[in-house]
Amino acid sequence: MKCLLVLLCGAIAVSAVQLPPTVPVDFNLEDKVLSDIADDVANRLEQEYYTFLKTGVETPAFKQLTTQLANAHTKKDIFTKDLTELETRDSFVVCTLCRSIMRVFMRTIRDEDGELHGENSGAIMKKIAMDVCRRLNLQTEEVCEGLIDAELPTVDYIMRNSEMDSQSFCSLFLTFNFCNTGSNPDYNWSLKIDDKVEAPTSSKGDTPRQSESDIKICQFSDIHHDPLYEPGSLATCDEPMCCQRQKSSTEGTPNAAGYWGDYRDCDLPWHTLESALNHAVKTEKCTYIYQTGDVVDHMVWATSIEKNTGVLSKVSGQIDKVFNVPVYPCIGNHEPHPLNLFSPEGVPNEVSTKWLYEHLYEDWSKWLPKETKETILKGGYYTVSPQKGFRIIALNGNDCYTDNYWLYYSGTDKIPQLEWFHDTLLAAEKNGEHVHVLNHIPSGHGTCWAVWAREYNRCITRFHKTISGIFNGHSHKDELVVHYSDEGHAASVAWNGGALTTFSFKNPNYRVYDVNSETFDVTNHRTYIFHLNEANNKPTEEPNWFLEYEFTKEFTEDLSPAGIDKLLDKFAENPDLMRKYWRYKVTTADPQVTGGCDRNCLAGSLCAAAVSVNNKRERCEELRQKLFVALDNEEDDDDSAAALSILSFTSLLAVVFTMRIGF
DSSP states (O other), X not given: OOHHHHHHHHHHHTTSOOOOTTSOSSOOSOHHHHHHHHHHHHXXXXXXXXXXXXXXXXXXXXXXXXXXXXXSOOTTHHHHSOGGGSOHHHHHHHHHHHHHHHHHHHHHHHSTTOTTSSTTHXXXXXXXXXXXXXXXXXXXXXXXXXHHHXXXXXXXXXXXXXXXXXXXXXXXXXXXXXXXXXXXXXXXXXXXXXOSSOOOSSOOOOOOOOOTTOEEEEEEOOOOBOTTOOTTSBSSOSSSSOSSSOHHHHTTSTTBOOSSOOSSSOOBOHHHHHHHHHHHHHHOOOSEEXXXXXXXOSOGGGOOHHXXXXXXXXXXXXXXXXXXXXXXXXXXXXXXXXXTOOOOTTSOGGGOOHHHHHHHHHHHTTTSOGGGHHHHHHHSOEEEEEETTEEEEEOOGGGSBTTOGGGGTOGGGGHHHHHHHHHHHHHHHHTTOEEEEEOSSOTTSTTBOHHHHHHHHHHHHHTTTTEEEEEEOSSOSEEEEEEEOTTSOEEEEEEEEOOSSOTTTOOOEEEEEEEOTTTOOEEEEEEEEOOHHHHHTSTTSOOOOEEEEEHHHHTOXXXXXXXXXXXXXXXXXXXXXXXXXXXXXXXXXXXXXXXXOOHHHHHHHHHHTTOSSTTOOHHHHHHHHHHHHHHHXXXXXXXXXXXXXXXXXXXXXXXXOOOOSOO
């Protein structure tokens, strides 16, 4: 989510002159030209705002633009959509405003005579942001004030103490190409990678087939338990998350929240979590449990240490109660208060994430040995060996998350965990261990910092013989990602277990993997779901959980990186097979299936499976073109062909960056 930055960017917008008429509505210019236009407008906005800050005069242009902007957005989209999914004109405006606001605030905070340099800067910034919230009708007053109060101390500290410039900041925060012009050397570093082993010369293809001796691993991801969920309450509210209020006036209407959950912007009631865990323990005999992050709900404007720790402990306690097996968790971006913010060591306690790491270790210590304490308290990551020859590495992937404002404090702060990751893999290689990697945010996600993802991918490639599986969450999609070497060889596969929450437009699901007992490669997986509408029609009965599909029966028995790479070609050549993959990806949820998936949607889903570093998309482009040829050859594809001819700049962006932010 853009959260506070949206509000602060609006502070620039409401004081600015009207955008020049030369800015096109449908951008088809070269990135450099578009970036130059954005920069020119940003310079003018900066000067206009600085003048307004000095005089307080509301000019006619100020009032006109305020009205225009108030009518030009939806409350939901600006708080729930991925920046890469915004319309083209919105993308241009956000880039322009980002550059403007960062220049103004860095100028007024860092300069000794700046208006925001003193101790009262936080109060002034809040006053501006709240005024913008009201003028532009960005969100409800409650949402705006909650986000501002929570995030402002961290934003103020980072601006005051970092060396980040506006161009580099916006290049990281806004990953679409034309805004990505920063060149801060602290944000383009390389890890020292052990080179004593020859780089792969072909795709990894030695994964064994499924056998009766395989062990089973259950994955629960993105639980997002909402302790305030109220069946019958309003499911269509203005806030970013609903299903908590107005039951007396909503119950019995189409806008009422379902008993077992709701397709709309709502999270998971407790009884649905209990149902999922109980079904899993009765259905599958899992040796281990992977919990890949995001236990806390999407009520991002009303987080607190007390609320978050309460939910974290309650959920971990329930998992421990139901399953008498080891559980290996990792951190999601929703765990901290404020949302998304994971501080480095050495910052003041009032803006530090140390409390979260301490609490998680206390919760997790029932499953993890004492030797994991040091790295958990340091940064929320750890390694453990459940049995001889097998190692698990659980990362805090929020080091790459561009919504983690601490990324803008110092780019080099994000190196130590990756160095530890490399060294842990090197030790595992020397000891002949097979490794599973748990990481909440997929490295190819549009909001994962490309430099971090690039170095992470280098580690995956270097240790492709040691790594037997990668397990992600965050996207709420049942999907996979192939990790490629720089030479284009498939080195590893990352499996995404979807989400237990229904947020948004999905059926609850969990995943079970069959894993070879010697190499610990994934040999098959099964996904269990229930149909939400069907369950809500029978609120007094347990949901009808069922096996949605089994991977080897639907797609391929070869789950090696080479085998999955070949499967991507089959998806591109056979649109019906790709459509099947997409249906499972969205858990065959009624709203999704009814809406369907057009050619650009299919291409986006296919590209998402082929991008492990979000600015390296050669394989994506190859597959996309092959898919479009196959679609054009379908006899009844006249409408799709027309869609290709009017493919806009926005659609091209969506093909490359399809994942949602804020999950």
